[in-house]
Amino acid sequence: MRKKVILGMSGGVDSSVSALLLKEAGYDVIGLFMKNWDEKDEFGVCTATEDANDARRVANQLGIPFYVINFEKEYWDRVFTYFLDEYKKGRTPNPDVMCNQEIKFNSFLDYALKLDADYIAMGHYAQVEKREGKYYLLRGKDRNKDQSYFLSRISQQALSRTLFPIGHLEKKEVREIAENNNLYTAKKKDSTGICFIGERDFDEFLDKYLLTKEGDIVDVDGNVLGKHKGLIHYTLGQRRGIGIGGIGTGEPWFVAGKNLKKNILYVAQGENHPALYSISLIGESPSWILGEAPIMPLKCTAKFRYRQDDIPVTVDMLENGNIHIGFDMPVKAVTPGQVAVLYQGEICLGGSIIKSIEPLDKKYEYLNRN
Structure with missing residues (x-):
C-alpha cells in the first residue's frame, strides 16, 4: 500500500518540484496550501490567493489532489502576536523560525495526521536522517539555500514524520527539473520577506500595528546627534536609514544599542567600532x-x-x-x-x-x- 504524504505547497518552484519528486517516488501525494495571512498589497491583490492558484495549477499538472486550509487564527495567536510582543520589548524577532515551530510542523502536522497521512513534506533545503532510532536534522546540500536555521526549533516527533524531497539538491537542479517537466512555476521568482509583510515597506507595516515615538539618537560618547523615528524601526548593526550621515569622520554610523526606558537609540561610527x-x-x-x-x-x-x-x-x-x-x-x-x-x-x-x-x-x- 502506498504511503500517503501531505505536502505543503506554497505556489513556488521548490514545493512544486517536491510534489513531482514525491509522485515519481511512488507516494500518494496530496497538496495543501496554508493560508496564514489575509491582506491585500498596494494594488488590492491578495498575494496568498495568487500563490494558492499557482500551487493549484501545478497540482492539476501533476494530477494530485489539492486543497487550501486556513491557519490565520493559529498564525495570529502563535506567531504574529509573538512578533509584535518581541518588538515591544525592543528585540528583533524571527517569525519564520516561529512559523515553522508553531504552524508548519505543529498545526499543519496535526491536521495531516487527522487525515491519516504517513508523512508531511515541505520544499525546504534541509535533510532528515534516521540513526539508531533518532531523527537528525541535517543542512541542505545547497549551502547558499540551506534552511536548517529556520527549522532549528521543530520537535523530534515532527521530524520523524517529515520528508524534505529537495534537500539533497542544488537550487539550479530544482529549477532544471521544473523546466524539464514544464511545471507552471518553473520560472517564478523566489519570494522574499516575511510572509505577512512580503515586499512592502517594513517600517510602514510596523507603524500600522505598534505605537512609535521619536527620541534622541546618541553616540556611544553621549553626544546627541539627531532624532530617531521610533526604536522598533532599528536593529543592532543596522547601517542604512539612521539619518545622520555626514557627521563626524565621514565613516558610516551603525546602531549599537537601544534603551527602551529612555527611548534612546545609541550609535557608533565605523564598521569595526568595539561597541x-x-x-x-x-x-x-x-x-x-x-x-x-x-x-x-x-x-x-x-x-x-x-x-x-x-x-x-x-x-x-x-x-x-x-x-x-x-x-x-x-x-x-x-x-x-x-x-x-x-x-x-x-x-x-x-x-x-x-x-x-x-x-x-x-x-x-x-x-x-x-
Whole structure:
C-alpha cells in the first residue's frame, strides 16, 4: 500500500518540484496550501490567493489532489502576536523560525495526521536522517539555500514524520527539473520577506500595528546627534536609514544599542567600532532537535542569523534553564530576539532565542540595558 504524504505547497518552484519528486517516488501525494495571512498589497491583490492558484495549477499538472486550509487564527495567536510582543520589548524577532515551530510542523502536522497521512513534506533545503532510532536534522546540500536555521526549533516527533524531497539538491537542479517537466512555476521568482509583510515597506507595516515615538539618537560618547523615528524601526548593526550621515569622520554610523526606558537609540561610527561586537550571549527557551540537551560544556558552531558563517562556540547550561554561548572570537551585531542555532558539522542540534549579549568592551554594557 502506498504511503500517503501531505505536502505543503506554497505556489513556488521548490514545493512544486517536491510534489513531482514525491509522485515519481511512488507516494500518494496530496497538496495543501496554508493560508496564514489575509491582506491585500498596494494594488488590492491578495498575494496568498495568487500563490494558492499557482500551487493549484501545478497540482492539476501533476494530477494530485489539492486543497487550501486556513491557519490565520493559529498564525495570529502563535506567531504574529509573538512578533509584535518581541518588538515591544525592543528585540528583533524571527517569525519564520516561529512559523515553522508553531504552524508548519505543529498545526499543519496535526491536521495531516487527522487525515491519516504517513508523512508531511515541505520544499525546504534541509535533510532528515534516521540513526539508531533518532531523527537528525541535517543542512541542505545547497549551502547558499540551506534552511536548517529556520527549522532549528521543530520537535523530534515532527521530524520523524517529515520528508524534505529537495534537500539533497542544488537550487539550479530544482529549477532544471521544473523546466524539464514544464511545471507552471518553473520560472517564478523566489519570494522574499516575511510572509505577512512580503515586499512592502517594513517600517510602514510596523507603524500600522505598534505605537512609535521619536527620541534622541546618541553616540556611544553621549553626544546627541539627531532624532530617531521610533526604536522598533532599528536593529543592532543596522547601517542604512539612521539619518545622520555626514557627521563626524565621514565613516558610516551603525546602531549599537537601544534603551527602551529612555527611548534612546545609541550609535557608533565605523564598521569595526568595539561597541558593535560581543563575546558571548545568554539564550532562553532552548529547543533541542533530539529532544534532550547534549552533554555540556559543548564545543560546536553557531549561527546568530541566517546566511552567517559558522562561529566556533562553547555552550554551557545555566541553572535557570537558559544557555550561555561563548564565542571563540568577537562577533558583530549579535541581536536579542534572533535565534542562536547550534551545529555539529552537518547536524543541526537546535536553537535558542537570544536574550542578552555580553559586549567585547565592558564599558558598553549600558547600551542594551532596559
